[in-house]
Amino acid sequence: MSSKSERRLVVGYDALTDAAIMAGCRFFAGYPITPATEIAEEMARKLPKVGGIFIQMEDEMASLMAAIGASLAGLKAMTATSGPGFSLMQEAIGFAAITETPVVIADAQRVGPSTGMVTMPAQGDVIQARFGSHGDYSIIAIAPSSVQDIFEHTIMAFNYSELYRTPVILLLDEILVHLREPVLMPDKVEVVERMKPSVPPEEFIPYGGEIQREMPSVGDGYNLLIESVLHDELGRRIGTDSVKGSRMIKRLWNKIEENVEKIAREEFFMMDDADIAIVAYGSPFRSAIKAAKIARDKGIRAGVVKLVTLWPFHDSMIKKISEQVKAFIVPEMNMGKIAREVKRAAGDAKVINVPKLGGSLHTPEDILSAIKEVA
Amino acid sequence: MRKLDFSHYLAKKYMRTDMLPHAFCPGCGIGIIQRAVLMAFEELGDEEWRKTVFVSGIGCSGWAPTYFRVDAIHALHGRALPLATGIKLAKPHLNVVVFMGDGDSMAIGGNHLIHAARRNIGITAIIVNNMIYSLTGGQLAPTTPMYSYTNTSPYGNIEPNFDLMELMKAAGATYLARWTTWHFVQLKNSLKKAIKHKGFSVVEVISQCPTYTGRYILRKPDPRDYMQWMKDNSILLDVAKGMDERELEGKIVVGEFLERNDRTEFSELYWSLIKKAEVKA
Amino acid sequence: MKVIEIRISQDLCKGCLLCVWACPYGVLEAGKERNYRGVEVPIVTKLEECRACRLCEYRCPDFAIQVITDKDVEKLREAEQMELRWQRRVELAEEVGVSE
Numbered sequence: 001m002s003s004k005s006e007r008r009l010v011v012g013y014d015a016l017t018d019a020a021i022m023a024g025c026r027f028f029a030g031y032p033i034t035p036a037t038e039i040a041e042e043m044a045r046k047l048p049k050v051g052g053i054f055i056q057m058e059d060e061m062a063s064l065m066a067a068i069g070a071s072l073a074g075l076k077a078m079t080a081t082s083g084p085g086f087s088l089m090q091e092a093i094g095f096a097a098i099t100e101t102p103v104v105i106a107d108a109q110r111v112g113p114s115t116g117m118v119t120m121p122a123q124g125d126v127i128q129a130r131f132g133s134h135g136d137y138s139i140i141a142i143a144p145s146s147v148q149d150i151f152e153h154t155i156m157a158f159n160y161s162e163l164y165r166t167p168v169i170l171l172l173d174e175i176l177v178h179l180r181e182p183v184l185m186p187d188k189v190e191v192v193e194r195m196k197p198s199v200p201p202e203e204f205i206p207y208g209g210e211i212q213r214e215m216p217s218v219g220d221g222y223n224l225l226i227e228s229v230l231h232d233e234l235g236r237r238i239g240t241d242s243v244k245g246s247r248m249i250k251r252l253w254n255k256i257e258e259n260v261e262k263i264a265r266e267e268f269f270m271m272d273d274a275d276i277a278i279v280a281y282g283s284p285f286r287s288a289i290k291a292a293k294i295a296r297d298k299g300i301r302a303g304v305v306k307l308v309t310l311w312p313f314h315d316s317m318i319k320k321i322s323e324q325v326k327a328f329i330v331p332e333m334n335m336g337k338i339a340r341e342v343k344r345a346a347g348d349a350k351v352i353n354v355p356k357l358g359g360s361l362h363t364p365e366d367i368l369s370a371i372k373e374v375a
Numbered sequence: 376m377r378k379l380d381f382s383h384y385l386a387k388k389y390m391r392t393d394m395l396p397h398a399f400c401p402g403c404g405i406g407i408i409q410r411a412v413l414m415a416f417e418e419l420g421d422e423e424w425r426k427t428v429f430v431s432g433i434g435c436s437g438w439a440p441t442y443f444r445v446d447a448i449h450a451l452h453g454r455a456l457p458l459a460t461g462i463k464l465a466k467p468h469l470n471v472v473v474f475m476g477d478g479d480s481m482a483i484g485g486n487h488l489i490h491a492a493r494r495n496i497g498i499t500a501i502i503v504n505n506m507i508y509s510l511t512g513g514q515l516a517p518t519t520p521m522y523s524y525t526n527t528s529p530y531g532n533i534e535p536n537f538d539l540m541e542l543m544k545a546a547g548a549t550y551l552a553r554w555t556t557w558h559f560v561q562l563k564n565s566l567k568k569a570i571k572h573k574g575f576s577v578v579e580v581i582s583q584c585p586t587y588t589g590r591y592i593l594r595k596p597d598p599r600d601y602m603q604w605m606k607d608n609s610i611l612l613d614v615a616k617g618m619d620e621r622e623l624e625g626k627i628v629v630g631e632f633l634e635r636n637d638r639t640e641f642s643e644l645y646w647s648l649i650k651k652a653e654v655k656a
Numbered sequence: 657m658k659v660i661e662i663r664i665s666q667d668l669c670k671g672c673l674l675c676v677w678a679c680p681y682g683v684l685e686a687g688k689e690r691n692y693r694g695v696e697v698p699i700v701t702k703l704e705e706c707r708a709c710r711l712c713e714y715r716c717p718d719f720a721i722q723v724i725t726d727k728d729v730e731k732l733r734e735a736e737q738m739e740l741r742w743q744r745r746v747e748l749a750e751e752v753g754v755s756e
Binding site: 379380381382383384385386387388390391392393395396397399400401402403404405406407409410444559560585598599602 | 663665666667668670671672673674677695713714715716717718719720721722724728731732734735736738739742743746
């Protein structure tokens with residue numbers, strides 16, 4: 001990050017769209033849906049000014065397919081939606097995963113299921129972000145917890161999608177998208193650019209190696225065969241060969257799952273001597289920090305683990321902390337989804353989930369009472 | 376890699392010969408449409424071929440462009456057109472040609488077809504109409520004739536069809552043609568026009584599926600009888616205009632239905648809009 | 657323009673016999689021998705009748721039949737070269753293979 005930067009009061013969707021454009025995004029296809037509509041509206045205003053393309057498609061499936069098409073044609077692309085639209089996009093997310101196309105999907109979560117509580121925040125899509133599409137694939141999902149996070153994590157999302165040739169889900173909630181906070185926006189950020197092929201078309205192998213970072217665009221003369229069926233290194237269908245098929249699926253899975261240590265990010269607050277760990281992400285994080293501070297004042301050694309990447313889930317980090325603390329507390333605006341992941345990774349350690357439903361955010365007292373139970 | 380022994384000029388020049396023989400049934404019309412497309416490009420020239428991208432849906436026709444030695448994207452069922460829209464907007468100079476089946480384009484993809492036509496985006500849609508869902512084994516399609524017996528209409532089909540040309544005309548497409556695989560030369564000429572045409576062009580090809588439509592619906596499992604049927608039951612548009620509905624029942628009206636150049640192509644409109652925004656910025 | 661030969665591929669032909677049906681001059685006939693697929697590959701019985709109308713080519717769905725006149729020889733040779741380059745590319749990629 002460069003030295004010349006300015007601190008401004010910015011609203012969530014503004015930070016997201018500015019960050020996307022700074023990361024190089026030049027294509028947005030979307031469909032209006034509360035509470036993500038403002039993201040589309042801002043992109044409609046900002047993208048043409050930088051020579052980018054905005055289009056409102058006829059539905060969410062078309063939105064993500066158009067973004068994938070633009071990405072295959074060489075542009076960094078994204079779309080934004082909420083729960084109902086996110087459900088519609090799952091098939092296309094699987095398509096982006098199998099064709100290894102970089103694309104960013106922002107999900108401003110609201111109370112579900114179905115139409116739910118349209119204007120109220122929730123975190124109910126966090127497992128769907130990982131396992132929503134059918135079949136075996138792996139994906140990266142990032143959950144910002146403040147508007148500064150939205151700015152930085154949007155750029156991270158675009159960079160990860162290029163580094164790992166994968167769709168990346170940006171999991172927000174309604175509060176964060178509409179929240180106004182001071183944000184430090186540098187005028188220069190680190191951006192991972194798409195790698196152009198280093199060999200001529202006669203020698204290029206589209207899906208070679210563990211991750212093929214070199215990605216020519218359609219229309220560049222590389223005669224790409226981009227398939228939605230399971231395919232080999234040249235894109236030709238595998239048909240019924242189980243050996244080749246399982247090899248290809250493992251490659252898609254391991255591409256991200258085996259690189260957990262490089263991809264996963266989290267931040268620690270007061271964790272050095274903590275014996276109770278609050279694992280939080282998204283809007284509940286700020287209540288968690290306050291609760292931990294109040295607990296410390298009362299002499300309870302509480303600390304907070306802020307998850308930045310939700311997927312791939314950082315099992316080893318949770319396991320290591322489980323040897324240090326006597327309990328995990330996981331406040332979520334859902335019935336307890338990441339809490340299950342923490343429980344799975346923590347082994348025998350005690351995991352208490354603190355659900356908050358119906359669109360209301362945890363108060364520090366909600367989390368504090370859970371802390372007091374185990375203190 | 377097995378070395379095949381064949382001497383076909385177009386196949387050697389334009390196809391991924393390592394994937395031949397292609398997977399279509401004996402006598403299938405899709406192979407004929409592939410040849411028509413390649414002949415159209417042979418006549419349009421190398422430069423046009425080199426800036427062409429194919430996108431296809433899922434179905435028998437979805438496999439057609441995967442055999443071509445040029446960028447080809449085998450996308451999702453019904454979602455080829457939005458993907459093609461993204462490509463055309465990002466790289467407006469490319470020829471974007473989309474292969475879809477009748478179920479892919481008119482059933483699951485019907486909405487996208489209407490909006491692509493409404494936008495008049497510069498895509499050439501080749502709709503391979505074999506009046507059935509062939510790849511899944513012979514189920515009802517929106518184009519299956521009334522009262523036919525298929526695997527999902529064992530007591531007879533009670534769903535009527537719609538005329539794609541009328542729908543596309545109303546939605547705003549700017550080049551429309553329908554031919555059968557029997558009308559080879561006319562098909563090739565329409566394809567050339569459709570590819571060069573700037574707006575949204577639709578070429579519907581009534582194609583034979585001897586395995587399902589031939590066997591179950593028309594009782595003509597031999598592709599030669601099927602093609603004879605297509606020849607005997609096709610009526611040119613100009614002739615059909617003078618006939619009434621009863622005479623046209625069960626017939627295939629072929630020809631060039633529409634050609635208009637008064638609507639601006641979408642990506643052109645978009646880039647002129649950007650100029651306006653960039654000036655304001 | 658002289659018709660040199662009509663080549664029908666044993667590997668690609670699927671025996672639909674559309675070419676035989678299409679020919680207006682009776683040049684082709686269904687063969688007695690069956691290929692590896694078990695279908696009757698057509699044979700050329702009356703080459704002298706062929707006028708290179710290419711209706712057989714237009715009707716064939718499998719790229720299996722090619723009428724070769726003296727004007728086509730050069731084009732076909734160029735296409736063979738292009739195909740060889742493509743085959744080399746495929747062989748190279750298959751040698752490298754996909755990682756475990």
